[in-house]
Amino acid sequence: MNFLNVYEEITVPFSERPMMIWFEGDEKKNCNAEGFRAFTDSAAAYLEKVFSDIPKGHWIGLKSRNHPMWYPVFFALEKIGYPVLLLDENIDSLALESFCRQAKLAGIVSEKDESTENIICCKISDILFSSCEKPENICWEYRVAFCTSGTTGNAKIFVFHADSVIEQSRRVRKSLISQEKMLSEIDVSSCLVIQTLPQRHCLGFGLTMLVLPWGLSVILPEKEGIFSVADTCRKHGVFCLCTVPAIWKGLFRMAQARFGNCGSESMHKLLGEKMLLAVSAGARLNETLWEKAMDSGLTFLNGWGMTETGFVSIGNISDDKSVDYVGKLVGGHETEILSPDENNFGELAVNGSIVYQSVLVDGEEISRDRSEFYRTGDIFSLDDGRYYFRGRRKSVLIREDGENIYLDELESHFSFLENEQFCVFEHNEQPALVFYSQKDVTEEITDKLRTVNYSLPVQKRISKFYCSNIPLPMTSKGETARYYMSSYISENSENIREIVLYRQ
Structure with missing residues (x-):
């Protein structure tokens, strides 16, 4: 099975009605299955020429924001024999270099020119204005790869089959x-x-x-x-x-x-x-x-x-x-x-x-x-x-007595801070909480923190509360970087102060 099977599966229901709908300025556009196939064939014919020196089976990157032509370009690459590595359009040059190395990327389709000595780049805008009709050599690929950096920033590439x-x-x-x-x-x-x-x-x-x-x-x-x-x-x-x-x-x-x-x-x-x-x-x-x-x-x-x-x-x-x-x-x-x-x-x-089939490491596909x-x-x-x-x-803190403390669970008790960026993290082997606010911490907030904290079992209470006047670090997934927080507080002490809770 290859991506021809996927291609047929997604287009069959739309012979007479819109499959994809988008907007260009104030004008509403759409395409049915026939239009989608025409876009795909035109893109495939153009890309076949651009990447003619790249052997079939070599990975090509697709690096673009959401776009009406995104899926036709994806299927065009698969149709002419290139497995596609899906890339975040916002990654920096170092991350891109890492992914290119891991996949031994031979080419890339992007919104801007990202050609290097070893990588051929094709801009999406050039594909849009091409007047090609159909590719000459069709040899459908069966692989697609997704990138993730998790919370470590290390490039990881997981391969799935059609x-x-x-x-x-x-x-x-x-x-x-x-x-x-x-x-x-x-x-x-x-x-x-x-x-x-x-x-x-x-x-x-x-x-x-x-x-x-x-x-x-x-x-x-x-x-x-x-x-x-x-x-x-x-x-x-x-x-x-x-x-x-x-x-x-x-x-x-x-x-x-x-x-x-x-x-x-x-x-x-x-x-x-x-x-x-x-x-x-x-x-x-x-x-x-x-x-x-x-x-x-x-x-x-x-x-x-x-x-x-x-x-x-x-x-x-x-x-x-x-x-x-x-x-x-x-x-x-x-x-x-x-x-x-x-x-x-x-x-x-x-x-x-349904779990991934293989990983790409230094250009090698490891099953x-x-x-x-x-x-x-x-x-x-x-x-x-x-x-x-x-x-x-x-996110599990294991106390000396063997008690498991689930930091995510603790965090849920302080959901009244949802308008602020905050997280519960491990600090000196105890749970601590930090939140970001450019405003002064009011007595109302202090009272709420105190009330919630004292309502928790003694062994699960937050040991330290901090307020930061600068945004907290984030992971690549857009979540607060819990695992870096202890060192972050130490490194930014001039912008972070401890809030002392005490009984009235």
Whole structure:
């Protein structure tokens, strides 16, 4: 199986209706399957000439923001025999150099000229204005690679095969339909899904590969920014919005500011009457967002997965009263909870046909041992087929008495700080909390910190509180860099002060 099979699977439902919808200025554009294939063939013919000196089977990078031509360019490269390495358009030159070295990249398609002595670059704008028709030599590839730097900044490249892309799409769709009766009854010909997640990201790519074979058309926002996401949903009758918690946070704030609450009526005023399905992906829902999602009147789905594993679990948040609930297992996976503690919390390990097939290291493709479970580094518990995300393994502080303290769980108790950047971290083998604020810390905030902290069991109380007047460091995933925080506080003592809590 190769990407021809994926290509056919996503185009078949759209012979007579729009497959992709986008905007050029104020003009609304779209293409059906025929137009999509024509774009792909034209791009393939042009790229075939640009990369004529590169042997088939060598990796080509695709480095671009979301764009109407992104998917045709992706399939064009696969069609002429080049596996595609999906790159973040915002990575710096050092990170790009690292990924190029790991994959022995021979060429790159980008929004700007990034040619080097060893890499041929083709600009997307040149492809758009080409007048080619069809490639001469078709030899479909079967591999795609996703990049992740995790929290370490080290380049990691995971390779997936076309058959696992198709299997994941089918299994997630089956899982959703089995859990949500509404999804088996919808008229897909009138439903739009808005693409806000990066197309090069495993979630954004996976979402598109999920919804197009289902027959759901994809629409890009009219403009960049959260206001345009809301406007596009409302004006064009979008049915489903899948995005990260940070965007949901902004949308809930928008509804609160405009209509006074985030209830069903307000969310439909904001996002349109056709908006029924909401999906939060990419990061954990905190308790405040979870409560607002529960009150939104939308069918709100949450799940868990990684670049390495694809979608592992998915479910409706209203099916369980726990904010930690991340759904039921998607078919194609096996799981184990390793070394569970007295609460049955342990590290999740995953295996199955949807887990990555290989990694790229110094130009070599190293296959994964299919008999071994992949250790995710995330702490889970499992109850009657329901999965609960309890935090990162590195987010577990083990006290001298053997007591496990889950820093993510502690963080949830201080969700009233959601308007500030904050995190709980390990400092001198004790839990500490730091938050960023350019304002003076009020007595009201101090009282809340004190009240919440004293309500916790003694062994789980925060030992130190800090306020920073400079933004806290972030990981490549856009999360506060918990693991660097202790040294960060030491290195920036002039900008960070301790808040002393005491009883009145």
